[in-house]
Amino acid sequence: MNTATAIRKQTIAKAMSEALASEMERDPGVVVLGEDIGKLGGVFGNTGGLLERFGTERVFDTPISETGFIGAAVGMAGAGMRPVVELMFVDFFGVCMDAIYNLAAKQAYFSGGQVSCPMVLMTSVGGGYGDAGQHSQCLYATFGHLPGMKVVIPSNAHDAKGLMLAAIRDENPVVFMFHKALQGMGWLGTVAGSITDVPDGEYEVPIGKAGVAREGTDITLVGLGITVHHCLAAADALSREDGVEAEVIDIRTIAPLDRETILASVRKTGRVVVVDDDYLSCGLAGEVIASIAEAGIPLASPPQRISHPDIPIPFSPALEHAVLPNAEMTLAAARQSIGERA
Template identity: 70%
Template sequence: MSQTKVKERKLTIARAMAEAVAQEMRTDDRVFVMGEDIGQLGGVFGNTRGLHEEFGSKRIRDTPISETAFIGAAVGAASDGMRPIVELMFVDFFGVCMDAIYNLMAKNTYFSGGNIPVPMVLMTSTGGGYSDAGQHSQCLHGTFAHLPGMKVVAPSNAYDAKGLMLAAIRDQNPVVFMFHKALQGMGWLGTEPDSVVHVPEEQYMVEIGKANVVKEGNDVTIVGITSGVHHGLKAAEQLAKMGINAEVIDLRSLVPLDRETVLNSVSKTGKLIVVDEDYHSYGMSGEIIASVVESGIELKSPPQRIAYPDIPIPFSRPMEQWALPSAEKIVAAYGNMESK
């Protein structure tokens, strides 16, 4: 019997996100998009490319530079039965609109006793590495994961980006969709090639709250978020040359956090390294380590975290590259574990 070979259709994360939004807009009239430069430009990071041509300015709404205004408007629209998607161009801009995000978007369902859901998606860019300094380069995963009332997702590849976007749009809760700029597929940002993967044309959802074991291993668990996943896979290749078989986990979802997948892996390997481009202290890396330690799993060596130093992100390229996580830092962390 002959087998039909499935043709690969590789997309960037940006195109996968735009495709997911378009497919949902075709089937649900309640879905619309608001943000700065998301119309004819197609979004600074390509997330809404082609949508304005298909759906027009009523459903793809370019807004003035007032994040508080359009995020607040989205909260109202979601509370009234619509399913808005808004783009906060850089996550660093959260400071000017945190009241709309946290005191409105995240809390209104609770305040209403569950009677008024707020089904909206806030998509926002994260990450550095291209010398855009401290106001355009942060990740802030821990900032949003720390605040109850909203789900938080962070894909590392185009397949997950499409599936998580469809899941986020259909979710009854507000969802923060954090995409890393260096994984988007925009050439001027220096795209990670491994983020460009096969994406089916049909609609599908990736479960929010479920991590993915992207590489199995027995000697050490490497847990990554967005760019950290790719650093982890590259480190695993280097460690393999030393006879070390690393397991690499892509969290994909920060809230809910899939602790079970992490715990199952660490109970097998006995060693843990967490990789996150967010700041070192008080973040997701510490939360994951705390979850493992609190579980009572017997570790063979102290857990390690590779994260951004607790400093403002430098504009200088050599200084920024020095501070960023890397595969080499992960390999060195494993060496530190072995020496203790």
């Protein structure tokens, strides 16, 4: 078999690590820092093998002070380096948002374009593990709402590698979110569809461009991260059981949001369900639906959104799983949409 075309199935964690290693090999200005990213290889596996390969001058564990080490990364970026820094859980943003938003995101603007901030902040999102409100949020809309930085979330390993390469090479700060249920860590469990073929060598998945994960004609299902897989599962059931062909859009980039790809799909199908595991109010699902309304697209039935309710994420597994969006909720909403008329 020609090894250049051999299928290389990888987890998102492995794909992220491979992308980091590739860029560190190519550009000596790329460094990686954060809590437990060195010897441990990252709590979620995304920096595995980097310390052994590149040493402690380019891969280093930090003290437990997010404000300090994220602020340091901003300084590194301003000085011409390309740091990749990990905020272990997105929920921890409360102690370091000044460094993220008032420093990193605004650096180019406040300097009149004289000082850029080519920095990647990678962070885990998502619940389902009984880790309660301090470790289980998504907060897509919180970061996507703030000008000056780009925000991405891959749903599979192929996109994870390509988005990471694009993020490191970008002149702007990029928040790289990864969902814990898709990482490929055995102790977490992993959605099988996130483990995909990852080409050897360099390639970029463009930031700001959504993907069509499944083509269809009857209804559009829009997701991001883990909810893409909810949409795909619902689409398979609709095709198998109802004879309905759903198109699935993978948002991939939260900011800037690719409205054009979403709108093109909805114009074709005339129906839409948006599935978002962030909080309901002022969220990304509402933004997508508002964009469809503003475009004046005639719909055959009212748009629907599935999101996490506006409550802190419960600690109890039974309560937590009751409020998390899933494939069954998505399927039910799609069937309701197919059966209704505006």
